[in-house]
Structures are given as structure tokens and as C-alpha cells.
Amino acid sequence: MAKKETRFQADSLTSQGTIMTHVITDKTTGVQYLLAISPNMGSGLTVLVDADGKPLLNKVD
Numbered sequence: 001m002a003k004k005e006t007r008f009q010a011d012s013l014t015s016q017g018t019i020m021t022h023v024i025t026d027k028t029t030g031v032q033y034l035l036a037i038s039p040n041m042g043s044g045l046t047v048l049v050d051a052d053g054k055p056l057l058n059k060v061d
Helices: none
Strands: 008-016 019-026 032-038 042-047
Touching: none
Parallel strands: none
Antiparallel strands: 008 019, 019 032, 032 042
């Protein structure tokens, strides 16, 4: 069975104290998302947008 390619790629990871943030890119569309994780409190995911409110795009291979 051939290995299925993943659609999402974690581009960067930063942490400050216990809070971790990831920038995740959809490799199909190039749209970037921000994932923030705070242990014992929860997490959130949002699309990153430019000054005009349009989604930030990363170049897709």
C-alpha cells in the first residue's frame, strides 16, 4: 500500500513559557493557520490574514 501524502505541514514552532504556537500550511491551497496550545487551558486555531483580511498564502510546491 502506498503511503498517502499529508495535506498539512507544520512550518514553525515557538514556545513562550507553557504556550506553544505552530504555523501550519495547507500544502494544497497554501493557506496558513496559527495553532496556539496552552496545556490545561485549551487550544485555538485561526487562519492568518493580511491587512485586507485575505488569507496569508505560502508558496505551494
